[in-house]
Amino acid sequence: MARSVPGGAGGVGLSLLKISAGALLPRLTANPLFASFAIVIGLLVWLNLIARLILISAGWAANDLDEIRGGEFQAQIQAFSQARRTVGLPHVPETVGLPGTTPVRDGSLPTFGARSRDRTALGSGFILGVAATAATGALARGMRSLFRLGRG
Numbered sequence: 001m002a003r004s005v006p007g008g009a010g011g012v013g014l015s016l017l018k019i020s021a022g023a024l025l026p027r028l029t030a031n032p033l034f035a036s037f038a039i040v041i042g043l044l045v046w047l048n049l050i051a052r053l054i055l056i057s058a059g060w061a062a063n064d065l066d067e068i069r070g071g072e073f074q075a076q077i078q079a080f081s082q083a084r085r086t087v088g089l090p091h092v093p094e095t096v097g098l099p100g101t102t103p104v105r106d107g108s109l110p111t112f113g114a115r116s117r118d119r120t121a122l123g124s125g126f127i128l129g130v131a132a133t134a135a136t137g138a139l140a141r142g143m144r145s146l147f148r149l150g151r152g
Contacts, residue, residue, distance in 0.1 A: 010057030014050065021046050033143075 021042070028038035 009060070010053060013053045013057070017046065017049055017053065 025038070025042065028042060029035040
C-alpha cells in the first residue's frame, strides 16, 4: 500500500493542476488584452508546476527504493565496488550515490556550507521577486498610460 502513495499523490496533483488550469484559463482569455500574455505566461507557469510535481513524486518514489527491495541497492553498490577493486580500477567509495550519505568531493573546491547556500538562494529569490514586481508594476503603468493616450 505504501508503494502506491507517491504515484497516487502525483496523479492527484496532476489532476488538480489540470482542473485548475481548465477553470482559470477561460477567465484569463476573456479579456483580449490579457489573452496573449495569459496563454504564454500561464503555459510556462503550468509546465513549471507540472515539472516540479513530477520531480517531487519521482524523488519520493525513489527515496524508498532500497527499503522496498530489502537492501538490494546497497548490495549492488558494494558488489560493483568490489568488482572494480578486483579488476584493478580505482576505488569508488561506497558513499557515492547512496541515499542519506554525503558524497565524496574534491578538496580543491571551495565550500560554503548548507546554511550559506540557503541564505544565498533566499536572497537571490528575494531580489528576483522584487525586480519582477517592479517590472510588472512598470509594465502596468505603461499600459495604463497607453490606454489613456488612446482614449484622449
